[in-house]
Amino acid sequence: MDPVNPAESGANHSPNLSAAKRKLLEKYLRGEMTTEAVPGRAISLLPERTHNHEIVPPWTNKRELSLAQERLWFLDQLMPGSAVFNVPMAVRIHVGLNLAALKRSIAEVVRRHEVLRTTFAQVDGQPVANVAPAIDVDLPLIDLSSHPKAKREAKVRALISAETRRAFNLARGPLMRAALLRLSETEHILLVIMHHIVSDGWSMVLFFQELSQIYEAFSSEESSRLAELPIQYADYAAWQRDWLKGNVQERQLAYWKEKLSGELPVLDLPADRPRPVEQTYNGARKWLVLTESQTEAFAALGRSEGATLFMALLAAFKVLLHRYSGLDGRWSRAKA
Structure with a gap:
C-alpha cells in the first residue's frame, strides 16, 4: 500500500x-x-x-x-x-x-x-x-x-x-x-x-x-x-x-502561565494579502525533503543541546519566522 x-x-x-x-x-x-x-x-x-x-x-x-x-x-x-x-x-x-x-x-x-x-x-x-x-x-x-x-x-x-x-x-x-x-x-x-x-x-x-x-x-x-x-x-x-493529582498540575500550570505572561503579539508576516477577519483554515502543504547529510547535521545539533531532531528543526523554523517578523518564539507552535 x-x-x-x-x-x-x-x-x-x-x-x-x-x-x-x-x-x-x-x-x-x-x-x-x-x-x-x-x-x-x-x-x-x-x-x-x-x-x-x-x-x-x-x-x-x-x-x-x-x-x-x-x-x-x-x-x-x-x-x-x-x-x-x-x-x-x-x-x-x-x-x-x-x-x-x-x-x-x-x-x-x-x-x-x-x-x-x-x-x-x-x-x-x-x-x-x-x-x-x-x-x-x-x-x-x-x-x-x-x-x-x-x-x-x-x-x-x-x-x-x-x-x-x-x-x-x-x-x-x-x-x-x-x-x-x-x-x-x-x-x-x-x-x-x-x-x-x-x-x-x-x-x-x-x-x-x-x-x-x-x-x-x-x-x-x-x-x-x-x-x-x-x-x-x-x-x-x-x-x-x-x-497530575496533587501539586503536579499546579506546577505545570504555573510554569506555562509564567512563560506566556504579558501581552503576546500577533505574528505579522509580510504576506501578499491581508489576514482575514475570521480564521478560515484555508491553506496548503509544502514538502521539503532534507538530504541525509542535512538531516544528520540537524540531529547532531540537537544531540549537542540535549534536544531531539524535531526540536532542532522547530528551532530553525522559529529562527526563520523571527527573521521575517522580529518577534520572539512564544507565539509559534507546532504539531509533532
Missing part, C-alpha cells in the same frame, strides 16, 4: 518507524521507559506505570478523557461543525482486492481499539467518553474506472477533499469513516478519515500497519495473528490523570 497525500493524491509519502524507534516506542507503551532509556536527556518524563495502576475494566463503557481529548472536545464546542481537526490518510492499492476481507479487516481493527468506538457526550457541562461494544463502519465503493484516465486523478482529489471537509459529530459518532475508490480492477485508493480526538498522524500509520497484516490473514482465510492489546488509550488517560 502506498500512502496518498489527501491534498495531492499523486504524492508518495510513507512515514515509517525504524526498527530501533519501533522498539523504543513499544518499550515506552509497556511502561518500561525511564529517563535512563534516553541517553543524554535530563528531563522529567511521565512516571513509569506501576502494577498499582488499575487497568480500566472493559465491562464499563465510561472512560476518562486525556487532557488532549478534553482540549479537542472544548474546541469542538467553540467551533461546532468544523472539520479542521479531521485526520485523513489515503493509500493506493496496486493489486486485486478482496472487498469482503477488507471490510472484515477494518472491523477487526476497530474492535481491537476501543478509542475508535468512543463518542463524547456532554453531561452537566462536562465531556463524558462512552465506548460502544461494537460499531458498523461502512465502506462505500466509489467506482471511477469509467472516467478517462486524464480526468481520473482530478476526480480522486475532489472526492478526497470533499470527504476530508465533512465534519464529525463527537456525541453521535462514529468518529472514523472510510471509502474505497476503484480506479481499475487492480488499482484502488482506500481513504480513512478520523477525528483528531481519537487519532493522530502516528496512530493512522499504526492503523494501516495493523490493517495490512489483518487483511493478509483474512484474505487467505486465516485468523488474525495479532495479539490482543494489553492496554487501551483510556488506560493512558487514567494514568495521565493520576500523575
Whole structure:
C-alpha cells in the first residue's frame, strides 16, 4: 500500500518507524521507559506505570478523557461543525482486492481499539467518553474506472477533499469513516478519515500497519495473528490523570502561565494579502525533503543541546519566522 497525500493524491509519502524507534516506542507503551532509556536527556518524563495502576475494566463503557481529548472536545464546542481537526490518510492499492476481507479487516481493527468506538457526550457541562461494544463502519465503493484516465486523478482529489471537509459529530459518532475508490480492477485508493480526538498522524500509520497484516490473514482465510492489546488509550488517560493529582498540575500550570505572561503579539508576516477577519483554515502543504547529510547535521545539533531532531528543526523554523517578523518564539507552535 502506498500512502496518498489527501491534498495531492499523486504524492508518495510513507512515514515509517525504524526498527530501533519501533522498539523504543513499544518499550515506552509497556511502561518500561525511564529517563535512563534516553541517553543524554535530563528531563522529567511521565512516571513509569506501576502494577498499582488499575487497568480500566472493559465491562464499563465510561472512560476518562486525556487532557488532549478534553482540549479537542472544548474546541469542538467553540467551533461546532468544523472539520479542521479531521485526520485523513489515503493509500493506493496496486493489486486485486478482496472487498469482503477488507471490510472484515477494518472491523477487526476497530474492535481491537476501543478509542475508535468512543463518542463524547456532554453531561452537566462536562465531556463524558462512552465506548460502544461494537460499531458498523461502512465502506462505500466509489467506482471511477469509467472516467478517462486524464480526468481520473482530478476526480480522486475532489472526492478526497470533499470527504476530508465533512465534519464529525463527537456525541453521535462514529468518529472514523472510510471509502474505497476503484480506479481499475487492480488499482484502488482506500481513504480513512478520523477525528483528531481519537487519532493522530502516528496512530493512522499504526492503523494501516495493523490493517495490512489483518487483511493478509483474512484474505487467505486465516485468523488474525495479532495479539490482543494489553492496554487501551483510556488506560493512558487514567494514568495521565493520576500523575497530575496533587501539586503536579499546579506546577505545570504555573510554569506555562509564567512563560506566556504579558501581552503576546500577533505574528505579522509580510504576506501578499491581508489576514482575514475570521480564521478560515484555508491553506496548503509544502514538502521539503532534507538530504541525509542535512538531516544528520540537524540531529547532531540537537544531540549537542540535549534536544531531539524535531526540536532542532522547530528551532530553525522559529529562527526563520523571527527573521521575517522580529518577534520572539512564544507565539509559534507546532504539531509533532
